Amino acid sequence: MRTKILLITLFTSLMSASCQTNVQTYTIETTSGNIQIRLYENTPLHKANFEKLVAEQVYDSVLFHRVIQNFMIQGGNPATKNPAYVEGETIPAEFLPENIHKKGALAAARMGDFVNPEKRSSPVQFYIVQGKTYGDDELQYMESSGGKSWAPEQKEVYKTQGGTPFLDMDYTVFGEVVSGLDVVDKIAAVPTLPGDRPLNDVYILRIVKD
DSSP states (O other): OHHHHHHHHHHHHHHHHHHHHTOOEEEEEETTEEEEEEEOTTOHHHHHHHHHHHHTTTTTTEEEEEEETTTEEEEOOGGGTOTTOOOOOOBOOOOOTTSOOBTTEEEEOOOOTTTOTTOOBOSSOEEEEOOBOOOHHHHHHHHHHHOOOOOHHHHHHHHHTOBOGGGTTTSOEEEEEEEOHHHHHHHHTSOBOTTSOBSSOOEEEEEEEO
16 A cells, blocks of 8 residues: 555656646846746736737837836836837736735736726736735735735735735736746846836846747
8 A cells, every 4th residue: 555655646746747847938038137937827818918929029128117126027018119119909807816916926017997997908018026025914904905815825925925915806917937036136126217217227138938
């Protein structure tokens, strides 16, 4: 019996490793270093859109144009290299309670609720969460006053890793950073001008499929 249990455990471990190996990743090459991300399968509209934009090299030489320390870094707007660029059709929101704004979350930017009550996503602009850690009292307050709700393990993530929990179920999270959180921290810490634009331009050189 012990041999059978060991074999089952080994098989499970190998299968888990195989699944992780087969996860498709992308590398965001920036002037501050590389950030490797993976896209979520449970947000197919955002995943397909991002893959299409990468294949078309839309993100080559655009800026991280909005940076707020302890919050997020935002980029992906082609108008930062071509002022004549006009964004296309927005993407329907794909809100899922398991996709939270933990540190390193990849999410879609959007227009505000007043002009965008359906909370549809920008077809090009995205942000990566830096955030900060939150205590039990802060999370409980957000649950009671802001209509938020998290599983115990998700609260633990916000208490230990940090993030921006107040954005959950309001902006679509469609991926996460696999490696390069130090680069996210580095970009988030740069000096900024009024409007949160970096004083010295931070470029996305390109995004490549690994």
